[in-house]
Amino acid sequence: MHPKLATWLQSHRPVLNARFANARRRFAALDSDAFLAYLRTDVDALASALNGAPEGVFGELFESLYELGLKLIGQAVIGAGARYPMIVPLWHELALRAPRLMAQSPQRVLSALANACIHVADHGCYPEFHRRLLALTSVSDVDSFLRAGQVAAWRSGLAHYRASALAVARHLDSIALGLALEVPPERAQAELSAQVADRWHGVPGRGPRIVARVGRFRGLGGPFIAPPRVAAVSGEWLARSGDQVFLVHADAFGSSFHAVASELWPGDSHASSNGVRMVGDDLQIGAHKVPMAGQGDITSVAENGKVLAVTRSGTHQIAIVVT
Amino acid sequence: MFKLFQRVSAAPTNPKPAAVLPQFDVAALYQGPADAAPVAEVSAALDEKLRQAYFWIVNTAIISPHYDIEYNDGPGAEFALGDRKSALKLPSAQSYSSFVLLPLLTFAAQRKCLFIGGPGRGKTASALLMGVLAGYPVREVKRGMQRGHPQMTTADLLGSPLPADLVSAQRIDAVRIAWRSWLSMRVKIVDEYNRIPTRTQSALLTLMGDNYAELFDQVYECPPAAWYLTANDDQGGGTYQVIEALRDRIDVIVQALPFNPRFLGELLTRIEEDARPEDFVPPEIIFSEAEIKALGQRIRAMPLPEPLRRRIEYFASQFEFNDLAGEQFEYKSKDTARLAGTDWAWLSAQDDGRDRLKDLGCQTVNGLSVRNLMTLLVYAKAMAFFRGSTEVELEDVRQTLPFVLHDKLKADLDAPYFQSPANAAQKSDRIGWLRSLFDQSCFDYDRLDLDRRDPVRDLAAELAAGLDGVTAAEARKRLAAIERHIQAIAKGGKLYGPLHDDLLLLKSLHQRYGNYLRWLG
Numbered sequence: 001m002h003p004k005l006a007t008w009l010q011s012h013r014p015v016l017n018a019r020f021a022n023a024r025r026r027f028a029a030l031d032s033d034a035f036l037a038y039l040r041t042d043v044d045a046l047a048s049a050l051n052g053a054p055e056g057v058f059g060e061l062f063e064s065l066y067e068l069g070l071k072l073i074g075q076a077v078i079g080a081g082a083r084y085p086m087i088v089p090l091w092h093e094l095a096l097r098a099p100r101l102m103a104q105s106p107q108r109v110l111s112a113l114a115n116a117c118i119h120v121a122d123h124g125c126y127p128e129f130h131r132r133l134l135a136l137t138s139v140s141d142v143d144s145f146l147r148a149g150q151v152a153a154w155r156s157g158l159a160h161y162r163a164s165a166l167a168v169a170r171h172l173d174s175i176a177l178g179l180a181l182e183v184p185p186e187r188a189q190a191e192l193s194a195q196v197a198d199r200w201h202g203v204p205g206r207g208p209r210i211v212a213r214v215g216r217f218r219g220l221g222g223p224f225i226a227p228p229r230v231a232a233v234s235g236e237w238l239a240r241s242g243d244q245v246f247l248v249h250a251d252a253f254g255s256s257f258h259a260v261a262s263e264l265w266p267g268d269s270h271a272s273s274n275g276v277r278m279v280g281d282d283l284q285i286g287a288h289k290v291p292m293a294g295q296g297d298i299t300s301v302a303e304n305g306k307v308l309a310v311t312r313s314g315t316h317q318i319a320i321v322v323t
Numbered sequence: 324m325f326k327l328f329q330r331v332s333a334a335p336t337n338p339k340p341a342a343v344l345p346q347f348d349v350a351a352l353y354q355g356p357a358d359a360a361p362v363a364e365v366s367a368a369l370d371e372k373l374r375q376a377y378f379w380i381v382n383t384a385i386i387s388p389h390y391d392i393e394y395n396d397g398p399g400a401e402f403a404l405g406d407r408k409s410a411l412k413l414p415s416a417q418s419y420s421s422f423v424l425l426p427l428l429t430f431a432a433q434r435k436c437l438f439i440g441g442p443g444r445g446k447t448a449s450a451l452l453m454g455v456l457a458g459y460p461v462r463e464v465k466r467g468m469q470r471g472h473p474q475m476t477t478a479d480l481l482g483s484p485l486p487a488d489l490v491s492a493q494r495i496d497a498v499r500i501a502w503r504s505w506l507s508m509r510v511k512i513v514d515e516y517n518r519i520p521t522r523t524q525s526a527l528l529t530l531m532g533d534n535y536a537e538l539f540d541q542v543y544e545c546p547p548a549a550w551y552l553t554a555n556d557d558q559g560g561g562t563y564q565v566i567e568a569l570r571d572r573i574d575v576i577v578q579a580l581p582f583n584p585r586f587l588g589e590l591l592t593r594i595e596e597d598a599r600p601e602d603f604v605p606p607e608i609i610f611s612e613a614e615i616k617a618l619g620q621r622i623r624a625m626p627l628p629e630p631l632r633r634r635i636e637y638f639a640s641q642f643e644f645n646d647l648a649g650e651q652f653e654y655k656s657k658d659t660a661r662l663a664g665t666d667w668a669w670l671s672a673q674d675d676g677r678d679r680l681k682d683l684g685c686q687t688v689n690g691l692s693v694r695n696l697m698t699l700l701v702y703a704k705a706m707a708f709f710r711g712s713t714e715v716e717l718e719d720v721r722q723t724l725p726f727v728l729h730d731k732l733k734a735d736l737d738a739p740y741f742q743s744p745a746n747a748a749q750k751s752d753r754i755g756w757l758r759s760l761f762d763q764s765c766f767d768y769d770r771l772d773l774d775r776r777d778p779v780r781d782l783a784a785e786l787a788a789g790l791d792g793v794t795a796a797e798a799r800k801r802l803a804a805i806e807r808h809i810q811a812i813a814k815g816g817k818l819y820g821p822l823h824d825d826l827l828l829l830k831s832l833h834q835r836y837g838n839y840l841r842w843l844g
């Protein structure tokens with residue numbers, strides 16, 4: 001065991017034991033063996049990764065890891081049989097790649113990353129987030145790193161965070177912004193403006209075309225129990241499937257769905273009202289034809305600006321069409 | 324240390340379906356089970372904060388909560404158990420423990436709560452927690468707690484004159500008083516108040532009733548406060564009989580229910596950890612002075628719909644009327660008989676005209692006072708506020724009413740209702756009896772279809788709309804309508820409480836129109 005960790009554990013033993021006893025009272029799942037294994041391997045590895053850090057860092061590091069361990073193992077978030085096994089490896093990877101970031105504020109970084117992993121994994125986009133986050137380790141300070149991380153989370157598929165992530169991005173310096181938007185620093189501001197102006201910026205093609213197909217059958221991990229229908233309300237898209245209504249967010253980086261009160265559903269929006277119809281395998285929008293593979297008749301069309309959401313009777317996907 | 328004792332519910336404690344499109348902020352990305360930032364920075368809405376406080380107490384501080392305040396949002400499971408087929412109900416909506424919730428509502432509405440129950444059941448500990456919620460350190464709350472004992476004097480309770488001034492002062496108002504520090508607290512606790520001598524109880528009455536203390540012609544004005552009193556017995560037992568006026572000042576009474584030995588393990592843990600919950604109250608659920616003030620304002624502002632108010636009126640009308648107590652119509656009340664010292668047994672024996680089983684008024688020996696009704700309205704509003712509702716609902720009234728009227732509405736245990744074996748348990752279970760009483764009243768209200776057909780309400784509404792522009796002919800027409808309605812009631816035969824109140828209202832309407840006609844000339 002790392003000598004600093006051994007010393008810390010020894011000198012705080014009665015208090016730490018009392019904290020463990022209290023935590024077990026709160027979390028029935030908190031297993032002493034799993035917690036000891038966490039201290040021996042995970043906390044020890046993190047201490048080793050930060051070997052060169054200033055002496056004062058270790059106290060906060062161990063304090064944070066101990067408290068997080070109690071909470072997260074107690075809730076089966078990390079540890080044996082954990083729901084989010086990626087959290088501890090991510091901490092370790094970051095400590096190795098950017099020890100100075102971890103050393104600046106261990107508690108803040110560790111807990112922020114753990115929470116972010118949970119949110120991103122719940123939306124099924126952790127691999128993408130992991131890649132983007134590790135590309136941010138060259139930023140200078142924790143504030144910039146965490147802000148750029150928020151932008152990375154949006155670009156990894158959390159489409160509902162688009163507006164607020166773009167607002168956060170405005171406060172980044174050009175280096176951090178470039179890293180977050182994956183462009184050189186000199187192009188960062190222009191890229192940000194383009195993203196603000198067009199949520200489909202970067203999707204290949206020109207003119208009327210399908211830019212995304214979002215959602216799928218619940219049995220395959222999607223939100224819809226039955227082929228959905230769409231409607232536009234207050235500049236947002238709603239989708240109804242069975243008895244459930246979802247708020248749909250979609251952009252060039254992905255899509256997300258959030259269940260909302262069914263009273264918000266304004267009623268079905270029919271294709272004829274938007275001048276949209278199927279002609280053979282093409283979607284006829286005014287004078288334009290958009291090739292559209294898929295099955296069944298059009299069941300609903302909702303317009304949001306110059307973008308249509310189109311549903312068909314034979315599919316659980318919603319086609320997003322730029323006109 | 325012991326941060327886990329300090330965990331407050333992060334999720335909404337009484338979530339309601341959102342009827343608006345949700346807003347998303349990427350700041351939420353870093354929030355979750357591994358929160359680093361102190362949660363205190365997040366200011367919860369006051370009702371949510373109150374619920375967080377409730378759930379912290381229930382989950383952390385109280386070992387064996389009883390869910391006796393039952394809410395349902397659909398049919399709940401019910402089981403009949405034992406030879407007497409006792410009903411065990413599993414509520415389908417979020418339900419609450421009266422022993423925690425009523426004191427908390429008392430805290431929010433700044434009222435007065437009495438804990439009753441045997442020794443060692445957590446009465447004083449619960450009161451202590453309320454003091455901590457108001458932001459006082461545990462030590463200060465303990466020091467501020469008044470412990471009733473047979474030698475307790477007014478000086479023990481209020482303070483003492485400075486000895487030097489007693490010798491040198493030329494006028495009585497020149498004697499300076501060292502007021503006791505607890506008088507300035509926003510949570511006041513009097514432990515075992517039924518052990519306080521009668522003379523000191525009178526000083527306590529002034530303090531509780533009028534919120535000031537007086538010694539040597541000098542007055543100390545106390546800030547608004549929530550009061551918590553404890554007693555092992557609420558039947559007037561204890562070392563001294565509690566004076567009636569003092570009992571009347573108490574707004575709600577909650578009973579400490581027995582400890583469930585199934586939770587012995589929790590007790591053991593507390594002994595082993597040597598930890599007391601009151602030492603670890605999380606800062607997020609501590610209310611500032613401004614927040615306590617705002618709580619009171621929000622509770623008072625909670626709307627109470629008119630149809631619900633009518634049901635409360637109908638319920639309250641049931642009890643005061645007594646046909647034999649007075650000659651004149653206005654004096655036909657139980658209070659008239661009580662003031663005259665009439666023997667209750669004799670009086671009730673004379674009352675043979677009505678169905679004494681169906682008449683709810685026959686179940687009590689008294690009626691409701693204005694103070695009782697005001698308290699009921701405040702607690703119903705506080706309950707609705709606590710639950711995050713937009714207005715008071717019938718169930719809020721139904722659930723708070725038994726605790727407010729606990730020793731205010733006194734049962735006539737010799738009444739025919741209590742002689743039925745099915746109602747025998749209600750002789751000792753006042754909460755159950757009062758809830759049943761309200762249910763019976765609501766049943767009667769629905770049977771009479773008073774929500775839709777209430778001519779007296781309509782006649783009163785006509786007058787309430789104002790007399791501007793009402794012609795003499797119209798006023799006479801309304802007078803005739805009032806007399807016709809009184810005539811219709813008279814044809815009905817039997818007189819009950821609600822009819823008596825309706826008739827008194829009709830009489831007052833008749834007076835108003837009569838005066839108006841005289842004014843018109």
